Amino acid sequence: MPTLKIENLHVSVENKEILKGVDLVVNPGEIHALMGPNGNGKSTLLMTIMGHPKYTVTEGSIYFGDQNVLEMSVDQRSKAGLFIAMQNPQEVPGVTNSDFLKAAVNAHRDEPIKLFQFIRLLDKTIEEVGMKSDMAHRFLNEGFSGGEKKRNEIIQMKLLKPSLAMLDELDSGLDVDALKVVADNVNELYRENNMGMIIVSHYERFYELIKPTHAHVLVNGRIVKSGDHELAKKIDAEGYEWLIKEQNLVVEQEEVVKRAISLGSCAANQRGKAE
Amino acid sequence: MMEVVVNSSEQFIINTDKDSVSDYSLKVASHSKSAVIFTVEGSNRATFNLNVKVEDSADFTLLVINHNNEELEINEKYDLFGYSNSVIAHAELNGFNTVVNSEYNLKEQGAFLQVQTASLTAGKVKFNQNCVHEAGNTEAHINNYGVVLAHGLCDLVVKNTIVKGAHGSSTHQTSRLLTYDKSAVGKILPILYIYDNDVAASHAASLGQPDNDQLYYLQSRGLTYGEALKLIVIGYLLPITQVINDEELENRLKEEIEMKVSEGCSM
Secondary structure, eight states: OOOEEEEEEEEEETTEEEEEEEEEEEOTTOEEEEEOSTTSSHHHHHHHHHTOTTOEEEEEEEEETTEEGGGSOHHHHHHTTEEEEOSSOOOEEEEEHHHHHHHHHHHTOSSOOOHHHHHHHHHHHHHHTTOOGGGGGSEETTTOOHHHHHHHHHHHHHHHOOSEEEEESTTTTOOHHHHHHHHHHHHHHHHHHTOEEEEEOSOHHHHHHSOOSEEEEEETTEEEEEEOHHHHHHHHHHOSHHHHHHTTOOOOOOOOOOOOOOSSHHHHHHHHHHO | OEEEEESSOEEEEEETTTOSEEEEEEEEOTTOEEEEEEEEESSSOEEEEEEEEEOTTOEEEEEEEEOOSSOEEEEEEEEEOTTOEEEEEEEEOSOSOEEEEEEEEEOSTTOEEEEEEEEEESSEEEEEEEEEEOSSSOEEEEEEEEEEOTTOEEEEEEEEEEOTTOTTOEEEEEEEEEESSTTOEEEEEEEEEEOOSSOEEEEEEEEESOOHHHHHHHHTTTOOHHHHHHHHHHHHHGGGGGGOOOHHHHHHHHHHHHHHHHHHHTO
16 A cells, blocks of 8 residues: 655635644554544545545645546546545435445456446445345445445445545444444455545544544644554543643634524424534 | 227337327226336337326336427326326337426325326426325425436426315425535426315425535445546436336336436436
8 A cells, every 4th residue: 555645734714724744654454544524624634635526625635656646537536545534424315325325346356347247246335334135226325224324334345445544434324233243344344455544533432432543633624643552542531631631722613503593394394403 | 099998017118200299098997007118219209198097006116207308298197096006107208398297186085196206307397296185185296306417407396186175195305416616507396285174185395416425435345436426416306217017128128217316427
């Protein structure tokens, strides 16, 4: 796996600066835990590495080996070996998991995979992550529970075998048993591929299953503290308060956007979502 | 006028090179189970008129596939009787101008109707659908899914009426149009006329360009922008294949949709 090297990364969303100079190096086989209060830029960092068009890089660089990631399209980043397991995987009605996964596998190969070979591979992978076999014929994430969506992210990761995987709150929505299944699969892939990883999670329980070699705390768009697994444990036990005092930080609060809602059935639905 | 009594599966070819006007009248026999496919082909401007009477307790599926390489007008009328079950599907994938005027009359208690259309529009396509619940405990679901390609226009006018006295009826319409780019135009006009209290009625409509988050999600797995867009477009049109209870026909239609989307999206 090439080394991921991020230097002085500044990122804005709709002219609001979210990341204000992030430096991070992830070498092969390293597992980096990324922690921090909500709304301080963790997901922004992962989405920017993967190239989401909403995030604008205003300064800094991201290199994956000798490849300038910021000059690559989203699909090129995937083909180079980057992968993100998303916090909220999209639902795509009408597109079956099977068709999507075959297209994704083929995008990473020179020759298209033979249908029989693909079906065998998919069936095996679905079984390994403990999903029902009918998921292949269901529409992509449509009607999936939170846990099923997360397991589907792992199926994709296993099929694509990335060199660097970014897991954005993969553990949210999973019960204890599902968490263990997902962690076992991630660990197996890690061992097989000497994969680098960046993991965003709020819970030490997940870090106990996937033991990070490094840990960082992101506050106000900057990494304010780095360490090893012990740092993650300390934050789990004591929260961020000690760190905020130690670093003399004032945490910027996440903005809550309130929309005007008019009365009516659609507004009732909108209110339900907002709450 | 060609009159046909239907009690099994049949296929008809409407050749617009031979007739500029085709008239069909179908009577679907009581308690029968049948599937009828009309394929319109040729290269002339034409009109296709279709009258269908679905008798009580019949189970009926009808699919119209438009392959005509010129303008086509379809005028269709369905009278649906007690406890009949009807699925009416239209595949408009040919890229030429088409107008489909549809009248669905649920005339007796227990009649069930599902309408499913899929349109890939490079020209101008208009659906005028008028569904009337004339009797109680009738049920209708009208689902229109369309993709409007560059410079195309798709216009959906969907009217559901529950008359006074049609207690316990339910009527639902869903219209979704995906516009390929800014030059594509989509129009949806959902109308519900409800004259009775003890009923269920709903409409859902969405119109717009492909969702950027969906595209990003697919691209993040290695699909190019074009591949991701094609997959989403195909996904919009494929629900029509699920209403056809014939595996061979379902696969054929799926292949046709994929081929037409590949042609249309690379224009």
